[in-house]
Amino acid sequence: MNFYNDNESLKFYLSHPVMDKIVKLKERDFVDSDNDTLAPADVQDAIDNYDKVLEIVGDLAANVLETNAEDVDHEGPQVVNNEIVYAKGTKKNHEILRDAGLYGMSLPRKYNGLNFPYVPYVMAAEIVSRADAGFANIWGLQDCAETIYEFASEEIKDKYLPLINQGFTCSMALTEPDAGSDLQSVRLRATFDDEHNCWRLNGVKRFITNGDADIQLVLARSEEGTTDGRGLSYFLYDRRDNAVTVRRIENKLGIKGSPTAELVFNNAPALLIGERRMGLIKYVMSLMNGARLGVGAQSVGLAEAAYHEALEYARQREQFGKAIINFPQVYEMLSIMRAKIDATRTLLYETSRFVDLYKAYDSISKERSLTAEERQDMKNSQRCADMMTPMLKLFSSEYANQIAYDCIQVHGGSGFMKEYKCERLYRDARILSIYEGTSQLQVVAAIRFIGNGAYLKRIEEYEAMPVSEELMPLRQRIDKMKESYIKIVETADKFGSSSEAYNFLSRRMVEAMGHLIMSHLLLQDVNRLGQSETWKLHESCKIMVALGEAEIAKILTFVENFKEEDLALYKNN
Helix, strand or coil, X not given: CCCCCCCHHHHXXXXXCHHHHHHHHHCHHHCCCCCCCCCCCCHHHHHHHHHHHHHHHHHHHHHHHHHHHHHHHHHCCEEECCEEECCHHHHHHHXXXXXXXXXXXXXXXXXXCCCCCHHHHHHHXXXXXXXXXXXXXXXXXXXXXXXXXXXXXXXXXXXXXHHHHCCCCEEEECCECCECCCHHHCCCEEEEECCCCEEEEEEEEEEEECCCCCEEEEEEECCCCCCCHHHEEEEEEEHHHCCEEEEEECCCCCCCCCCEEEEEEEEEEEEEECCCCCHHHHHHHHHHXXXXXXXXXXXXXXXXXXXXXXXXXXXHCEECCEEHHHCHHHHHHHHHHHHHHHHHHHHHHHHHHHHHHHHHHHHHHCXXXXXXXXXXXXXXXXXXXXXXXXXXXXXXXXXXXXHHXXXXXXXXXXXXXXCCCHHHHXXXXXXXXXXXXXXXXXXXXXXXXXXXXXXXXXXXXXHCCCCCHHHHHHHHHHHHHHHHHHHHHHHHHCCCCCCHHHXXXXXXXXXXXXXXXXXXXXXHHHHHHCCCCCCCHHHHHHHHHHHHHHHHHHHHHHHHHCCHHHHHHHHCC
């Protein structure tokens, strides 16, 4: 069993035409190939490297991580002598992925990383999440390395980045008892210690994923007398300094292998990342976007696991003299599960490609001046990454929850029993639409791109991309969906973009646009795939267009019939 080789879609997205450009930018047109035996000589050489590594990830995920997942869920971590001790299976997972060199995948080779773009790294995250979504949190927090690489001093980078590739774990300590999603309210204090030439952290952090990690990035209030985000800075705490008390591990519904801790910082020494006062405004926002991309991969991976679990059961379970997969109620459910996975996966890798382009240009800009064309490409890629990320987080996490729910439904009464892993998948899925920004917050992040027309501009760019004659009927149906979307927005605009009524309708506008984007992306994928019958993407595209038509029509009916005085119906609680 191999979770990479059994998924044709991953190889399909790894070979996307834009990957040529991404690889060339990442590898600086292969300038290191003559001096570094690990550096690829050309695009194909790089793609082959990604393919080989992903095959290793797929093997370990299917035959180690997934095998350990149930025991990890039952055992969980514990606190021993102020130290979080992982479950035995988690320790094994960590050690085997560390020994395989799968920490620090996106780090430059200078720091002993693999110098991978985001696309193959996100694929690895999807594969790991399919095996065990809880462990994906521990492994995936190597994203913190990217923040250190982008914003920390050279001294900090040289000291800590090689350690991550050696298996040092990471965490981001952001939230507090009175500061969850509202990070501007963070109160943990940072004061400068002149005698020891370091910062000192004092206060409490709560809901910290992998909270006792070796390297912790901590958001703290460095500017006395401030109460908003402008008084916050970002710090690195080294666990080896033993200045943090693990107050407890939270007793959670799911992802039990991933410790979520409450931490007390006791005059903990820390290093400043980047500039003072930019902690929330710049560094955390950058890290959160990366984390939301990670949740997208986690969501798609978990959904894939739930779909396969449901499919296998439906093929084997017989009722009334035949396998239940032959009943319309069941095969419809399964086909919609598959279509939603395909839809969010294409959104996942579209977003990843934009992140890759933006990050590559940003890195190059620190080495030389960008050309006018490069600056424009960077600006466009960043804009697209910024507007696709909340859409990805919203749809992938909500769909993962729906698919995990349907997985249990396919199993019937058996799905409610712990003998089947679908109940674990259901529990693990629930957090996906909550952490790294709830679905409600993703709507808040996305709605501004509705208001300024950025999403609509992107749709027009998709419309300019050619499709085959056979696909034109689908294109025309998507065009009609766009017309309905425009009516939805025009109707909502009449209330005024700053009104309570407009905000009330915002989720419906965002969801309508999400269906448009995913329909276009699937259509482009089908066009590139051609007439291949080995992967059922054609069917998924048709199903998602039909679902999109129905959802947008429903939204349009609601918005056109909505009156401002209707708000009172929902406020009387």
